[in-house]
Amino acid sequence: MKRILLQYVGLFLVGLLFQSTVVPYLQIGRWKPDLLLVVVVFIGVQRGPVWGSTAGFVIGLIGDLLSAQLVGSGALVKSVAGYLAGRLSPLFDVRSQFLFTLLLVSFVHDLGYFFLLTLGQAVSLNRIVFVFTIPNVFYTVVVGMLVYFLLRGWISNEPV
Amino acid sequence: MRFHFLLPIFRKPHYLLLVYVGLSFFLMSLNPPAELRGIRMGVLALVEFWSGIQESLTRRQVSRKELEALKEENFRLQLSNQRLREVLLENIRLHRLLNLSRELDVAYVSARVIGLGTERDVQSIILNVGSRDGVGKNMPVVNADGLVGKVIAVTPGQAVVQILLDHNSLVSARLQQSRELGIVSWDGSPWLRLQYIPKSVAVSVGEPVVTSGLSNIYPPGLKIGVVVKVSEDRRGFFKNIRVKPAVDFNRLEEVFVIVGEKKTPAEKAAS
Known part of the structure; x- marks a missing residue:
């Protein structure tokens, strides 16, 4: 278990490094992929909702502390995302499991995230969904699938 | 052992999620909590340190590239500046020639010095005009400063000019103030020699010497x-007089060949 935990910590650190160094260059307008969400979904898919929500909470909280955003907002949406990843992934075929889980979870995550971000501002739900959320979800899914194909062989999914 | 009461939460994922959601809302309600502020400051200090390293590395790369680009730009501008300076100097020379051409009451052909003569015994220059342009043998050549020499050979496209600094050059000259006549020649010294001015004539340094006509x-x-x-x-009977040429023969570039008397409009019409 310790080894698996270390693997996930390593995965998180690599994700954090790329998120802070590479992703800013990938940003198109207001849309950018969320590699930390990809890590949370990855853990949730492999380990289930307990690990997923815990990883989401911890990673989200660290993300909040590293950024200037409201502390707890990232923890909230990412813990939900990790839980959903663990819950939804068994519904899909193994080969397309990660893709569909990431797609659905990203949608919920980004919707919640942008909703919290624009809370108290005069931004319509349509705008949140179609302008902020959906393009960002597709961007995260595209980058997330690339990351997934690179990482799936390296991270062990043996039972804890 | 003391945390055994928490185990049911970990067994039921939705309870655990509720705990996380509750914790998240709690943190949001406290925002920014005093306890977290210290941690956040520490984390931000680390991030700032890391960003500083990244920025300094990037800046060094950028400044190296910028330096190379600026060097290239500097070289290009220097070349351009030299070219512009040449054009400016040429403009000044041509302007002076233009003034001279207005002053000269003669017909002339403007020419450019394209080389030095190859004759062993004659100090000469080569012009880019020839018989095709109306240039003929023994025609005088001048520039804005004064007399350069005379044409000694002509081809259709080029002319060879014997300059004053030649052993065979002899020019009938006159002291401008005393109007005394003499002959200007060259004996290999840095200056020209004005011969046949009697000792009785008062000659002062700085007095101009001109062609006698x-x-x-x-x-x-x-x-x-x-x-x-x-x-x-x-x-002897005569003074030894040294004359500094008005023309700098090392810097000759544009000259005029005097091809004859200027024609009046009536003469032009007749011809």
């Missing part, structure tokens, strides 16, 4: 130079 080649009044040294030989 008595020869068939040079029109009167063309500046040859100025007197720089006057001495007397006990045994």
